[in-house]
Amino acid sequence: LNAMTMDGTDGPELVANWTWAGALFTAEQIQELAQTWFQALEALVAYAAQPHVGGLTPSDVPLVKLNQEQIEQLEAEQPEIEEIWPLSPLQKGLLFHALYDPQSADAYVTQLVLDLEGAVDGQALRHACQTLLQRHANLRASFVYQGLDEPVQVIARDVQLPWQELDLSGLSDAAQEAECARFLQEDGSRRFELRQSPSLRFSLIRLTACRHRLVLTCHHILMDGWSGLLFVQEMFELYANSGSGRTLPRVAPYRDYLIWLKGRDYAAAKHAWQSxxxxxxxxxxxxxxxxxxxxxxxxxxxxxxxxxxxxxxxxxxxxxxxxxxxxxxxxxxxxxxxxxxxxxxxxxxxxxxxxxxxxxxxxxxxxxxxxxxxxxxxxxxxxxxxxxxxxxxxxxxxxxxxxxxxxxxxxxxxxxxxxxxxxxxxxxxxxxxxxxxxxxxxxxxxxxxxxxxxxxxxxxxxxxxxxxxxxxxxxxxxxxxxxxxxxxxxxxxxxxxxxxxxxxxxxxxxxAAERQQLLVEWNATERAMPEATLVQLFEA
The missing domain is CATH 3.30.559.30 (Nonribosomal peptide synthetase, condensation domain)
Structure with missing residues (x-):
C-alpha cells in the first residue's frame, strides 16, 4: 500500500495505490480490501469528529510553536479546528493596527462593489460564495493573540457565510443611490471582531428585477487586491456551474505560502536591508x-x-x-x-x-x-x-x-x-x-x-x-x-x-501664483524714505 495526499480541485485528496502478488490474491480480493480500508478511515474520521473526542497535538500544527495546553485552550474556545497557522508579516501588522485603537474605525475594512445586470438567483450566488469559503481555508481564519507568544490564525472546519439581502426596488433612482451610499458608509465603518471568523460579509442589494449590487466587505488581513479579483472570478465560475469547481484551477493553499516564508534566510534579508x-x-x-x-x-x-x-x-x-x-x-x-x-x-x-x-x-x-x-x-x-x-x-x-x-x-x-x-x-x-x-x-x-x-x-x-x-x-x-x-x-x-x-x-x-506670492508679495519689504533729516524726525 502506497498512500499519499494530492492537491485536488477542491482541496487535498488521499490517493492509495495497491500492489499485490498475483499468485496469491485476485483483483477482486484487493478491491474488497481497499474498500474496507477506506471504510475504516471514514469511521475513524467520524469518531474523531464527535464532540470531546480526539483533537490536535503539537505535531499536527508544525508551522506554529504551541504546546498541548495552548492547543486545548484554543479548541475549548473554538471546537471545530482544522488547522493552526502563523501570520504573514503584513498580517501581523494589520492585526496590530486593529488592536491599537479598538474604539476607532478600522482603516483596513475594505469593500468591493459589483454592479450586476441580469436576473440574479440569490440562493445560488450565496451558495457560490459559501463554496469559496470551503475551497480556501484561510478565508475561515480567526486571529488569536491572547496568552500566546506569537499570534496565530485558527482555521475553522466549517463557517457560515454572513449574508444579507436588501430590496431598494421601490425607490427612485436617486433615492436608491443615496441609500446605497448611506449603506456603504455604515457597512464600511463596522469593525470585524478578528477573534471570530469569518472576517468578511456579503450584502446583495436589489435595485430592479435585473439590476443588483453585490457588496463584499472584508478585512484586509484576509486578502489583498489581487486576491479580491481572483475571488470575484471564482465566484462567477461557481455561480455559472451550480457550485461546481470543475472549471477552476486547483486550489493553491495559502498554507503553502506560509511554509515558503518559514524557509527563508532571514539573516541574509536583515543584512541586505541594513545595508x-x-x-x-x-x-x-x-x-x-x-x-x-x-x-x-x-x-x-x-x-x-x-x-x-x-x-x-x-x-x-x-x-x-x-x-x-x-x-x-x-x-x-x-x-x-x-x-x-x-x-x-x-x-x-x-x-x-x-x-x-x-x-x-x-x-x-x-x-x-x-x-x-x-x-x-x-x-x-x-x-x-x-x-x-x-x-x-x-x-x-x-x-x-x-x-x-x-x-x-x-x-x-x-x-x-x-x-x-x-x-x-x-x-x-x-x-x-x-x-x-x-x-x-x-x-x-x-x-x-x-x-x-x-x-x-x-x-x-x-x-x-x-x-x-x-x-x-x-x-x-x-x-x-x-x-x-x-x-x-x-x-x-x-x-x-x-x-x-x-x-x-x-x-x-x-x-505662477505661488511664485508671485513667495518672491514678490511675501518679499515686499520696501518702504518710502521720508524727506527729512534725522534731527527733524526726532523733533517731529
Missing amino acids: ALAGLDEATRLAPAQLKSLVRQQTLNWDLPESLTYALTQQARQHRLTLNTLIQGAWGLLLSHLTARDDVVFGVTVSGRPPELPGVEHMIGLLINTLPLRLQASPKQPIADLLTAIQDQQTQLVEYQYLALSDIQRLTGLGELFDTLIVFENYPVNWQALQTTTGGLQLTKLSGSDTTHYSLSLVVAPGARLSFHLGYRCDLFNNKTVEQLMRRFNRLLEAIAQDPGQPIGGIELLE
Whole structure:
C-alpha cells in the first residue's frame, strides 16, 4: 500500500495505490480490501469528529510553536479546528493596527462593489460564495493573540457565510443611490471582531428585477487586491456551474505560502536591508505627530491626460524602466521638496508572490508586503539617473521582500520610517473575460473602497490614462493642501515626461501664483524714505 495526499480541485485528496502478488490474491480480493480500508478511515474520521473526542497535538500544527495546553485552550474556545497557522508579516501588522485603537474605525475594512445586470438567483450566488469559503481555508481564519507568544490564525472546519439581502426596488433612482451610499458608509465603518471568523460579509442589494449590487466587505488581513479579483472570478465560475469547481484551477493553499516564508534566510534579508538603509539618519514624515486614533481616509481622485500617460510610458521604455519606477521617483521628489531633505523614505507595496511557488498566481490570501523605498537625490543629478538608482535598489532587494516592515524598522533604530505609501495596482486580470456574461449575469461595474492608516497613500491604476487615488487623513490635511500636492506631483510627472535628462534642481514645482506670492508679495519689504533729516524726525 502506497498512500499519499494530492492537491485536488477542491482541496487535498488521499490517493492509495495497491500492489499485490498475483499468485496469491485476485483483483477482486484487493478491491474488497481497499474498500474496507477506506471504510475504516471514514469511521475513524467520524469518531474523531464527535464532540470531546480526539483533537490536535503539537505535531499536527508544525508551522506554529504551541504546546498541548495552548492547543486545548484554543479548541475549548473554538471546537471545530482544522488547522493552526502563523501570520504573514503584513498580517501581523494589520492585526496590530486593529488592536491599537479598538474604539476607532478600522482603516483596513475594505469593500468591493459589483454592479450586476441580469436576473440574479440569490440562493445560488450565496451558495457560490459559501463554496469559496470551503475551497480556501484561510478565508475561515480567526486571529488569536491572547496568552500566546506569537499570534496565530485558527482555521475553522466549517463557517457560515454572513449574508444579507436588501430590496431598494421601490425607490427612485436617486433615492436608491443615496441609500446605497448611506449603506456603504455604515457597512464600511463596522469593525470585524478578528477573534471570530469569518472576517468578511456579503450584502446583495436589489435595485430592479435585473439590476443588483453585490457588496463584499472584508478585512484586509484576509486578502489583498489581487486576491479580491481572483475571488470575484471564482465566484462567477461557481455561480455559472451550480457550485461546481470543475472549471477552476486547483486550489493553491495559502498554507503553502506560509511554509515558503518559514524557509527563508532571514539573516541574509536583515543584512541586505541594513545595508540598503545604512546612513539614514531620520524618518520621513509629513504629519506633525502620530495620532493615536485612526481616522478613515478621504480620497482625491484624478486621471492623467492620455498624452502625458503615453509620454511617460515612452520614457520608461526608452530608459528601460518600469512605469512604477517613474511614479515612485516623482513621489520621492515631492517628499524631498516638502521636507527640504535629499534623503527620504516612503512606503511601497509589493505583490509578495514568489514565482517559484507553484500556483501562486491563483492563490487567494494576503501576500503583499509594505516595504521602505529610499530616495537619495542631489540638485545636479539628472532625473533619469535617480530613476535608474531607484529601480536598481529594488532589484537588489527583490529576493528579500518577505521581511516584515517592523523588523526592517528595528534595524534602523528610527522607529516608523515613513507615513506615506504608494500602491501600484498592476493585476494580471482579464477584464474583458470578467465582464463577459456568466450564468446569465454581467458585471457592468466593479468599484472598491479601501484605506490605510498612513497620513497619505497614493494608489495608481495603469491604463490609457493613469488613474490616481490619493487617500489622506482629513484631520491632518485639508482639501486645499491635498489639491496643491496633486498639482505639484503632476508637474513632476510632466518634467519626467518632457526631459528626464534635466537636473533635479531645474524642476519648477511652484505655480505662477505661488511664485508671485513667495518672491514678490511675501518679499515686499520696501518702504518710502521720508524727506527729512534725522534731527527733524526726532523733533517731529
